Amino acid sequence: MRLGGRLAAAIDILADLETRNRTPAEALKDWGYAHRFAGSGDRAAIGNLVNDTLRRRRSIAFLMDGDTPSVLAHGALFTSWNVTPERLARENEADRFAPDPPSPAVLSAFAARRLADAPAPVQADVQDWLAPSLEANFSDVWVEEMRAMAGRPPLDLRVNRLKADKAEILETLAPSGARPCALAPDGMRIAAGEGPARLPNVTTNRAYAQGAFEVQDEGSQIAALLLGAMAGETVLDYCAGGGGKTLAIASAMGGAGNIHAFDADLRRLSPLAERAGRAGAQAVTIHRQPGDLAGLEGACDRVLVDAPCTGTGTWRRRPDTKWTLDRAELAERVRQQEEALSRASLHVRAGGELVYVTCSLLPEENEAQIAAFLEDNPGFALASLAERWAETFPADGPKPLSSDGHTVTLTPASTGTDGFFVASLVRGS
Numbered sequence: 001m002r003l004g005g006r007l008a009a010a011i012d013i014l015a016d017l018e019t020r021n022r023t024p025a026e027a028l029k030d031w032g033y034a035h036r037f038a039g040s041g042d043r044a045a046i047g048n049l050v051n052d053t054l055r056r057r058r059s060i061a062f063l064m065d066g067d068t069p070s071v072l073a074h075g076a077l078f079t080s081w082n083v084t085p086e087r088l089a090r091e092n093e094a095d096r097f098a099p100d101p102p103s104p105a106v107l108s109a110f111a112a113r114r115l116a117d118a119p120a121p122v123q124a125d126v127q128d129w130l131a132p133s134l135e136a137n138f139s140d141v142w143v144e145e146m147r148a149m150a151g152r153p154p155l156d157l158r159v160n161r162l163k164a165d166k167a168e169i170l171e172t173l174a175p176s177g178a179r180p181c182a183l184a185p186d187g188m189r190i191a192a193g194e195g196p197a198r199l200p201n202v203t204t205n206r207a208y209a210q211g212a213f214e215v216q217d218e219g220s221q222i223a224a225l226l227l228g229a230m231a232g233e234t235v236l237d238y239c240a241g242g243g244g245k246t247l248a249i250a251s252a253m254g255g256a257g258n259i260h261a262f263d264a265d266l267r268r269l270s271p272l273a274e275r276a277g278r279a280g281a282q283a284v285t286i287h288r289q290p291g292d293l294a295g296l297e298g299a300c301d302r303v304l305v306d307a308p309c310t311g312t313g314t315w316r317r318r319p320d321t322k323w324t325l326d327r328a329e330l331a332e333r334v335r336q337q338e339e340a341l342s343r344a345s346l347h348v349r350a351g352g353e354l355v356y357v358t359c360s361l362l363p364e365e366n367e368a369q370i371a372a373f374l375e376d377n378p379g380f381a382l383a384s385l386a387e388r389w390a391e392t393f394p395a396d397g398p399k400p401l402s403s404d405g406h407t408v409t410l411t412p413a414s415t416g417t418d419g420f421f422v423a424s425l426v427r428g429s
Protein backbone atom coordinates (compact mmCIF):
# COMPACT_ATOMS: atom_id res chain seq x y z
CA MET A 1 0.00 0.00 0.00
CA ARG A 2 1.13 3.54 -0.65
CA LEU A 3 0.93 6.38 1.84
CA GLY A 4 -2.51 7.48 0.56
CA GLY A 5 -4.06 4.04 1.11
CA ARG A 6 -2.54 3.77 4.57
CA LEU A 7 -3.84 7.24 5.44
CA ALA A 8 -7.34 6.30 4.21
CA ALA A 9 -7.24 3.16 6.37
CA ALA A 10 -6.17 5.15 9.46
CA ILE A 11 -9.07 7.56 8.87
CA ASP A 12 -11.54 4.65 8.66
CA ILE A 13 -10.22 3.19 11.90
CA LEU A 14 -10.34 6.55 13.71
CA ALA A 15 -13.95 6.98 12.53
CA ASP A 16 -14.75 3.48 13.76
CA LEU A 17 -13.25 4.30 17.19
CA GLU A 18 -15.50 7.36 17.44
CA THR A 19 -18.66 5.32 16.98
CA ARG A 20 -17.83 2.05 18.72
CA ASN A 21 -16.53 1.46 22.20
CA ARG A 22 -13.33 -0.52 21.66
CA THR A 23 -9.57 -0.22 21.75
CA PRO A 24 -7.38 0.82 18.79
CA ALA A 25 -5.76 -2.64 18.90
CA GLU A 26 -9.17 -4.32 18.47
CA ALA A 27 -10.17 -1.94 15.66
CA LEU A 28 -6.82 -2.50 13.89
CA LYS A 29 -7.19 -6.26 14.17
CA ASP A 30 -10.68 -6.16 12.62
CA TRP A 31 -9.43 -3.90 9.85
CA GLY A 32 -6.66 -6.44 9.14
CA TYR A 33 -9.20 -9.31 8.88
CA ALA A 34 -11.34 -7.31 6.46
CA HIS A 35 -8.34 -6.26 4.31
CA ARG A 36 -6.27 -9.40 3.97
CA PHE A 37 -4.26 -7.98 1.08
CA ALA A 38 -2.52 -5.61 3.54
CA GLY A 39 0.91 -6.85 4.65
CA SER A 40 2.40 -6.61 8.14
CA GLY A 41 4.32 -3.46 7.14
CA ASP A 42 1.04 -1.83 6.11
CA ARG A 43 -0.70 -2.84 9.31
CA ALA A 44 2.18 -1.50 11.41
CA ALA A 45 2.23 1.82 9.52
CA ILE A 46 -1.55 2.22 9.86
CA GLY A 47 -1.35 1.38 13.57
CA ASN A 48 1.42 3.94 14.03
CA LEU A 49 -0.63 6.62 12.33
CA VAL A 50 -3.78 5.85 14.36
CA ASN A 51 -1.84 5.94 17.64
CA ASP A 52 0.21 9.02 16.69
CA THR A 53 -3.08 10.79 15.94
CA LEU A 54 -4.57 9.79 19.30
CA ARG A 55 -1.40 10.80 21.18
CA ARG A 56 -1.60 14.38 19.89
CA ARG A 57 -5.27 14.61 19.13
CA ARG A 58 -5.90 17.90 20.90
CA SER A 59 -2.88 19.84 19.68
CA ILE A 60 -3.49 18.61 16.12
CA ALA A 61 -7.14 19.73 16.32
CA PHE A 62 -5.92 23.19 17.38
CA LEU A 63 -3.31 23.45 14.62
CA MET A 64 -5.70 22.22 11.91
CA ASP A 65 -8.77 24.02 13.32
CA GLY A 66 -10.84 20.85 12.96
CA ASP A 67 -11.28 17.46 14.54
CA THR A 68 -12.80 15.07 12.02
CA PRO A 69 -10.92 11.76 11.65
CA SER A 70 -9.63 12.91 8.25
CA VAL A 71 -8.38 16.28 9.51
CA LEU A 72 -6.75 14.67 12.55
CA ALA A 73 -4.98 11.90 10.61
CA HIS A 74 -3.68 14.41 8.05
CA GLY A 75 -2.50 16.56 10.96
CA ALA A 76 -0.63 13.61 12.47
CA LEU A 77 1.22 13.11 9.19
CA PHE A 78 2.14 16.82 9.08
CA THR A 79 3.21 17.09 12.73
CA SER A 80 4.56 13.65 13.68
CA TRP A 81 5.64 12.06 10.39
CA ASN A 82 7.47 15.00 8.80
CA VAL A 83 5.25 14.81 5.71
CA THR A 84 4.52 18.32 4.44
CA PRO A 85 1.11 19.14 2.89
CA GLU A 86 2.90 19.75 -0.43
CA ARG A 87 4.62 16.36 -0.39
CA LEU A 88 1.40 14.59 0.52
CA ALA A 89 -0.46 16.34 -2.33
CA ARG A 90 2.26 15.23 -4.78
CA GLU A 91 2.26 11.62 -3.51
CA ASN A 92 -1.52 11.35 -3.53
CA GLU A 93 -1.99 12.85 -6.99
CA ALA A 94 -1.94 9.51 -8.82
CA ASP A 95 -3.11 7.34 -5.91
CA ARG A 96 -6.75 6.37 -6.36
CA PHE A 97 -6.90 4.97 -2.82
CA ALA A 98 -5.86 8.26 -1.23
CA PRO A 99 -8.50 10.21 0.74
CA ASP A 100 -9.68 13.69 -0.21
CA PRO A 101 -7.17 16.34 0.88
CA PRO A 102 -8.03 18.71 3.74
CA SER A 103 -9.99 21.82 2.73
CA PRO A 104 -8.11 25.06 1.89
CA ALA A 105 -9.38 26.53 5.20
CA VAL A 106 -7.79 23.67 7.15
CA LEU A 107 -4.53 23.96 5.24
CA SER A 108 -4.35 27.70 5.79
CA ALA A 109 -5.07 27.26 9.52
CA PHE A 110 -2.21 24.74 9.67
CA ALA A 111 0.10 27.19 7.87
CA ALA A 112 -0.80 30.08 10.19
CA ARG A 113 -1.24 28.57 13.66
CA ARG A 114 1.48 28.08 16.27
CA LEU A 115 1.09 25.66 19.16
CA ALA A 116 2.69 28.16 21.55
CA ASP A 117 -0.48 30.28 21.16
CA ALA A 118 -2.73 27.47 22.41
CA PRO A 119 -3.93 27.12 26.03
CA ALA A 120 -1.64 24.97 28.19
CA PRO A 121 -3.86 21.80 28.25
CA VAL A 122 -3.95 21.90 24.42
CA GLN A 123 -0.16 22.18 24.23
CA ALA A 124 0.05 19.35 26.76
CA ASP A 125 -2.47 17.21 24.84
CA VAL A 126 -4.62 16.45 27.89
CA GLN A 127 -8.22 17.01 28.96
CA ASP A 128 -8.85 20.33 30.78
CA TRP A 129 -10.02 18.73 34.02
CA LEU A 130 -6.69 16.94 34.50
CA ALA A 131 -4.55 20.07 34.13
CA PRO A 132 -4.71 21.18 37.82
CA SER A 133 -3.59 17.74 39.07
CA LEU A 134 -0.75 17.50 36.56
CA GLU A 135 0.34 21.05 37.32
CA ALA A 136 0.28 20.26 41.05
CA ASN A 137 2.56 17.29 40.34
CA PHE A 138 5.06 18.84 37.91
CA SER A 139 4.64 22.60 38.56
CA ASP A 140 6.13 24.71 35.76
CA VAL A 141 7.36 21.75 33.68
CA TRP A 142 3.98 20.01 33.49
CA VAL A 143 3.36 20.87 29.83
CA GLU A 144 6.85 19.66 28.89
CA GLU A 145 6.25 16.43 30.82
CA MET A 146 2.98 15.82 29.00
CA ARG A 147 4.51 16.64 25.61
CA ALA A 148 6.97 13.82 26.24
CA MET A 149 4.04 11.60 27.25
CA ALA A 150 2.56 12.25 23.78
CA GLY A 151 5.55 10.62 22.05
CA ARG A 152 5.96 7.02 20.88
CA PRO A 153 7.19 4.46 23.42
CA PRO A 154 10.13 2.14 22.76
CA LEU A 155 9.94 -1.64 23.11
CA ASP A 156 11.66 -2.66 26.35
CA LEU A 157 12.72 -6.17 27.32
CA ARG A 158 14.04 -7.69 30.55
CA VAL A 159 16.61 -10.45 30.61
CA ASN A 160 15.63 -13.23 33.01
CA ARG A 161 18.66 -13.84 35.25
CA LEU A 162 17.26 -17.25 36.19
CA LYS A 163 17.77 -18.47 32.66
CA ALA A 164 20.04 -16.22 30.65
CA ASP A 165 23.00 -13.94 30.41
CA LYS A 166 22.38 -10.36 29.31
CA ALA A 167 25.41 -10.16 26.99
CA GLU A 168 24.27 -13.28 25.11
CA ILE A 169 20.70 -12.08 24.73
CA LEU A 170 21.90 -8.66 23.61
CA GLU A 171 23.95 -10.37 20.92
CA THR A 172 20.96 -12.49 19.85
CA LEU A 173 18.72 -9.42 19.62
CA ALA A 174 21.30 -6.98 18.22
CA PRO A 175 19.93 -7.41 14.65
CA SER A 176 16.56 -6.16 16.00
CA GLY A 177 18.27 -3.03 17.33
CA ALA A 178 18.30 -3.99 21.04
CA ARG A 179 20.62 -1.92 23.26
CA PRO A 180 21.11 -1.89 27.04
CA CYS A 181 18.64 0.33 28.92
CA ALA A 182 20.04 3.41 30.65
CA LEU A 183 18.91 2.40 34.16
CA ALA A 184 17.45 -1.09 34.63
CA PRO A 185 20.42 -3.48 34.90
CA ASP A 186 18.63 -6.30 33.05
CA GLY A 187 16.81 -4.04 30.61
CA MET A 188 17.22 -3.88 26.83
CA ARG A 189 15.58 -1.33 24.56
CA ILE A 190 14.54 -1.29 20.92
CA ALA A 191 13.91 2.32 19.85
CA ALA A 192 10.42 3.24 18.65
CA GLY A 193 11.40 4.39 15.18
CA GLU A 194 9.60 7.03 13.16
CA GLY A 195 6.78 7.22 10.64
CA PRO A 196 5.89 3.76 9.33
CA ALA A 197 8.80 2.01 11.15
CA ARG A 198 7.80 -1.42 12.43
CA LEU A 199 8.98 -2.83 15.75
CA PRO A 200 10.21 -6.45 15.55
CA ASN A 201 8.05 -9.21 16.97
CA VAL A 202 10.57 -10.48 19.51
CA THR A 203 8.12 -12.97 20.98
CA THR A 204 8.75 -15.26 17.99
CA ASN A 205 12.42 -15.50 19.00
CA ARG A 206 13.49 -18.91 20.35
CA ALA A 207 15.14 -17.29 23.38
CA TYR A 208 11.75 -15.80 24.32
CA ALA A 209 10.06 -19.20 24.11
CA GLN A 210 12.80 -20.54 26.39
CA GLY A 211 12.09 -17.88 29.02
CA ALA A 212 15.35 -15.99 28.51
CA PHE A 213 13.63 -12.60 28.36
CA GLU A 214 10.29 -10.88 28.86
CA VAL A 215 8.68 -7.83 27.31
CA GLN A 216 8.50 -5.23 30.10
CA ASP A 217 8.78 -1.45 30.14
CA GLU A 218 11.94 -0.22 31.86
CA GLY A 219 9.81 1.76 34.33
CA SER A 220 8.07 -1.42 35.41
CA GLN A 221 11.47 -3.13 35.85
CA ILE A 222 12.68 -0.20 37.98
CA ALA A 223 9.53 -0.26 40.12
CA ALA A 224 10.01 -4.00 40.76
CA LEU A 225 13.66 -3.44 41.76
CA LEU A 226 12.68 -0.63 44.14
CA LEU A 227 10.87 -3.27 46.19
CA GLY A 228 14.42 -4.17 47.28
CA ALA A 229 13.67 -7.92 47.52
CA MET A 230 16.70 -9.97 48.54
CA ALA A 231 17.53 -13.66 48.17
CA GLY A 232 15.90 -15.76 50.89
CA GLU A 233 13.11 -13.32 51.76
CA THR A 234 9.36 -13.88 51.84
CA VAL A 235 7.63 -11.53 49.43
CA LEU A 236 3.95 -11.01 48.62
CA ASP A 237 2.96 -9.50 45.28
CA TYR A 238 -0.59 -8.58 46.26
CA CYS A 239 -1.79 -7.18 42.89
CA ALA A 240 0.16 -9.59 40.70
CA GLY A 241 -2.07 -9.46 37.60
CA GLY A 242 -0.37 -11.37 34.79
CA GLY A 243 2.83 -11.43 36.85
CA GLY A 244 5.07 -8.90 35.06
CA LYS A 245 6.57 -7.68 38.34
CA THR A 246 6.34 -11.09 40.04
CA LEU A 247 8.74 -12.49 37.45
CA ALA A 248 11.06 -9.47 37.68
CA ILE A 249 11.20 -9.96 41.46
CA ALA A 250 11.91 -13.70 41.03
CA SER A 251 14.77 -12.86 38.68
CA ALA A 252 16.18 -10.26 41.11
CA MET A 253 16.01 -12.75 44.00
CA GLY A 254 17.96 -15.30 41.99
CA GLY A 255 15.54 -18.12 42.73
CA ALA A 256 16.16 -18.08 46.51
CA GLY A 257 13.20 -17.25 48.76
CA ASN A 258 9.42 -17.33 48.51
CA ILE A 259 7.29 -15.13 46.31
CA HIS A 260 3.55 -15.28 46.86
CA ALA A 261 1.42 -13.93 44.03
CA PHE A 262 -2.20 -12.90 44.54
CA ASP A 263 -4.76 -10.91 42.57
CA ALA A 264 -8.43 -10.23 43.27
CA ASP A 265 -9.17 -10.96 39.60
CA LEU A 266 -8.62 -14.63 38.75
CA ARG A 267 -8.71 -13.98 34.99
CA ARG A 268 -5.79 -11.57 35.23
CA LEU A 269 -3.81 -14.04 37.28
CA SER A 270 -4.38 -16.90 34.85
CA PRO A 271 -1.32 -16.45 32.55
CA LEU A 272 1.07 -16.44 35.52
CA ALA A 273 1.44 -20.21 36.02
CA GLU A 274 2.53 -20.73 32.43
CA ARG A 275 4.77 -17.63 32.45
CA ALA A 276 6.44 -18.61 35.73
CA GLY A 277 7.05 -22.11 34.35
CA ARG A 278 8.67 -20.72 31.20
CA ALA A 279 10.80 -18.32 33.28
CA GLY A 280 11.93 -21.11 35.65
CA ALA A 281 10.61 -19.03 38.58
CA GLN A 282 10.15 -21.89 41.03
CA ALA A 283 10.00 -19.56 44.03
CA VAL A 284 6.57 -18.32 42.91
CA THR A 285 3.44 -19.66 44.63
CA ILE A 286 0.14 -18.54 43.13
CA HIS A 287 -2.77 -17.84 45.51
CA ARG A 288 -6.14 -17.81 43.84
CA GLN A 289 -8.39 -17.10 46.86
CA PRO A 290 -7.94 -14.39 49.52
CA GLY A 291 -8.32 -17.13 52.17
CA ASP A 292 -5.13 -18.77 50.85
CA LEU A 293 -3.15 -15.83 52.27
CA ALA A 294 -4.30 -16.36 55.87
CA GLY A 295 -1.03 -17.98 56.93
CA LEU A 296 0.95 -15.01 55.63
CA GLU A 297 -0.57 -12.40 57.95
CA GLY A 298 2.21 -10.36 59.54
CA ALA A 299 4.74 -12.74 57.96
CA CYS A 300 6.15 -11.07 54.83
CA ASP A 301 9.43 -9.21 54.61
CA ARG A 302 8.08 -7.19 51.71
CA VAL A 303 4.65 -6.67 50.22
CA LEU A 304 4.21 -5.07 46.81
CA VAL A 305 0.96 -3.29 45.96
CA ASP A 306 1.14 -2.63 42.23
CA ALA A 307 -2.21 -0.95 42.48
CA PRO A 308 -5.04 -0.67 39.96
CA CYS A 309 -4.84 2.88 38.58
CA THR A 310 -5.92 5.22 35.79
CA GLY A 311 -2.77 4.37 33.82
CA THR A 312 -1.96 8.02 33.05
CA GLY A 313 1.72 7.01 33.02
CA THR A 314 1.10 4.64 30.10
CA TRP A 315 -0.67 7.09 27.79
CA ARG A 316 2.11 6.63 25.20
CA ARG A 317 1.03 2.98 24.82
CA ARG A 318 -2.73 3.47 25.24
CA PRO A 319 -3.36 7.01 23.94
CA ASP A 320 -7.10 6.33 23.58
CA THR A 321 -7.43 6.15 27.39
CA LYS A 322 -6.13 9.73 27.66
CA TRP A 323 -9.42 10.93 26.17
CA THR A 324 -11.84 8.54 27.87
CA LEU A 325 -10.63 8.94 31.46
CA ASP A 326 -13.21 10.74 33.61
CA ARG A 327 -13.65 11.81 37.22
CA ALA A 328 -15.78 8.76 38.04
CA GLU A 329 -13.03 6.37 36.92
CA LEU A 330 -10.42 8.28 38.91
CA ALA A 331 -12.62 8.12 42.04
CA GLU A 332 -13.17 4.37 41.55
CA ARG A 333 -9.44 3.70 41.16
CA VAL A 334 -8.66 5.72 44.31
CA ARG A 335 -11.22 3.61 46.20
CA GLN A 336 -9.71 0.35 44.88
CA GLN A 337 -6.20 1.50 45.80
CA GLU A 338 -7.29 2.29 49.33
CA GLU A 339 -8.81 -1.17 49.68
CA ALA A 340 -5.81 -3.00 48.19
CA LEU A 341 -3.34 -1.07 50.38
CA SER A 342 -5.33 -1.67 53.52
CA ARG A 343 -5.70 -5.43 52.92
CA ALA A 344 -2.12 -5.93 51.73
CA SER A 345 -0.68 -4.09 54.73
CA LEU A 346 -1.91 -6.88 57.06
CA HIS A 347 0.74 -9.18 55.59
CA VAL A 348 3.79 -7.03 56.40
CA ARG A 349 5.86 -8.30 59.33
CA ALA A 350 7.09 -5.91 62.03
CA GLY A 351 10.04 -4.03 60.50
CA GLY A 352 8.98 -5.16 57.01
CA GLU A 353 8.20 -3.00 54.01
CA LEU A 354 5.07 -2.20 52.04
CA VAL A 355 5.88 -0.82 48.59
CA TYR A 356 3.12 1.02 46.74
CA VAL A 357 3.36 1.43 42.96
CA THR A 358 1.08 2.98 40.36
CA CYS A 359 1.58 3.66 36.67
CA SER A 360 -0.20 6.97 37.16
CA LEU A 361 1.09 10.51 37.56
CA LEU A 362 -1.93 11.97 39.34
CA PRO A 363 -1.26 13.04 42.96
CA GLU A 364 -4.75 11.80 43.96
CA GLU A 365 -3.56 8.23 43.29
CA ASN A 366 -0.04 8.72 44.63
CA GLU A 367 1.04 11.23 47.29
CA ALA A 368 -2.54 11.80 48.54
CA GLN A 369 -3.21 8.06 48.68
CA ILE A 370 -0.06 7.51 50.76
CA ALA A 371 -0.85 10.42 53.08
CA ALA A 372 -4.34 8.99 53.73
CA PHE A 373 -2.91 5.52 54.40
CA LEU A 374 -0.35 6.88 56.87
CA GLU A 375 -3.02 8.80 58.70
CA ASP A 376 -5.14 5.66 59.11
CA ASN A 377 -2.14 3.41 59.85
CA PRO A 378 0.20 5.11 62.34
CA GLY A 379 2.17 1.84 62.60
CA PHE A 380 3.69 2.58 59.19
CA ALA A 381 6.13 5.36 58.24
CA LEU A 382 7.25 6.68 54.85
CA ALA A 383 10.84 5.65 54.09
CA SER A 384 13.18 7.26 51.58
CA LEU A 385 13.97 5.36 48.38
CA ALA A 386 16.96 7.60 47.63
CA GLU A 387 19.56 5.20 49.03
CA ARG A 388 18.05 2.16 47.30
CA TRP A 389 18.01 4.10 44.05
CA ALA A 390 21.70 5.00 44.43
CA GLU A 391 22.63 1.36 45.23
CA THR A 392 20.63 -0.12 42.35
CA PHE A 393 21.01 2.22 39.38
CA PRO A 394 24.02 3.83 37.70
CA ALA A 395 25.01 7.19 39.20
CA ASP A 396 25.44 8.70 35.73
CA GLY A 397 22.00 7.52 34.53
CA PRO A 398 18.85 9.63 34.14
CA LYS A 399 17.45 10.93 37.44
CA PRO A 400 13.86 10.34 38.56
CA LEU A 401 11.64 13.05 39.97
CA SER A 402 10.45 13.15 43.57
CA SER A 403 7.83 15.38 45.14
CA ASP A 404 9.22 14.91 48.66
CA GLY A 405 12.73 13.41 48.39
CA HIS A 406 11.36 10.04 49.61
CA THR A 407 9.07 8.74 46.87
CA VAL A 408 10.14 8.18 43.25
CA THR A 409 8.36 9.39 40.12
CA LEU A 410 9.42 8.09 36.71
CA THR A 411 8.34 9.81 33.50
CA PRO A 412 9.18 9.71 29.78
CA ALA A 413 10.82 13.16 30.11
CA SER A 414 12.94 12.39 33.20
CA THR A 415 13.86 8.70 33.01
CA GLY A 416 12.80 7.85 29.44
CA THR A 417 10.31 5.29 30.79
CA ASP A 418 6.56 5.01 31.22
CA GLY A 419 5.24 7.04 34.13
CA PHE A 420 5.38 5.32 37.54
CA PHE A 421 5.11 6.34 41.19
CA VAL A 422 6.81 4.30 43.92
CA ALA A 423 6.59 4.78 47.70
CA SER A 424 8.07 2.65 50.47
CA LEU A 425 6.26 2.32 53.82
CA VAL A 426 8.01 0.60 56.70
CA ARG A 427 6.09 -1.09 59.50
CA GLY A 428 7.33 -0.24 62.95
CA SER A 429 8.68 -3.12 65.04
Ligand SMILES: C[S@@+](CC[C@H](N)C(=O)[O-])C[C@H]1O[C@@H](n2cnc3c(N)ncnc32)[C@H](O)[C@@H]1O
Pocket residue numbers: 220238239240241242243244245246262263264265268306307308309336339340343
Ligand atom coordinates in the same frame (compact mmCIF):
# COMPACT_ATOMS: atom_id res chain seq x y z
C1 LIG B 1 -1.56 -2.57 37.68
S1 LIG B 1 -2.37 -4.09 37.68
C2 LIG B 1 -1.09 -5.20 38.15
C3 LIG B 1 -0.04 -5.44 37.11
C4 LIG B 1 0.96 -6.50 37.47
N1 LIG B 1 1.49 -6.34 38.81
C5 LIG B 1 2.13 -6.55 36.47
O1 LIG B 1 3.23 -6.08 36.78
O2 LIG B 1 1.93 -7.10 35.39
C6 LIG B 1 -3.36 -4.00 39.13
C7 LIG B 1 -4.00 -5.30 39.55
O3 LIG B 1 -4.61 -5.11 40.83
C8 LIG B 1 -5.68 -6.03 40.93
N2 LIG B 1 -6.54 -5.61 42.06
C9 LIG B 1 -7.42 -4.62 42.13
N3 LIG B 1 -7.97 -4.52 43.36
C10 LIG B 1 -7.39 -5.50 44.11
C11 LIG B 1 -7.52 -5.93 45.47
N4 LIG B 1 -8.37 -5.34 46.33
N5 LIG B 1 -6.77 -6.97 45.88
C12 LIG B 1 -5.91 -7.57 45.03
N6 LIG B 1 -5.76 -7.21 43.73
C13 LIG B 1 -6.47 -6.19 43.28
C14 LIG B 1 -6.31 -5.96 39.56
O4 LIG B 1 -7.08 -7.11 39.30
C15 LIG B 1 -5.10 -5.83 38.65
O5 LIG B 1 -4.71 -7.07 38.13
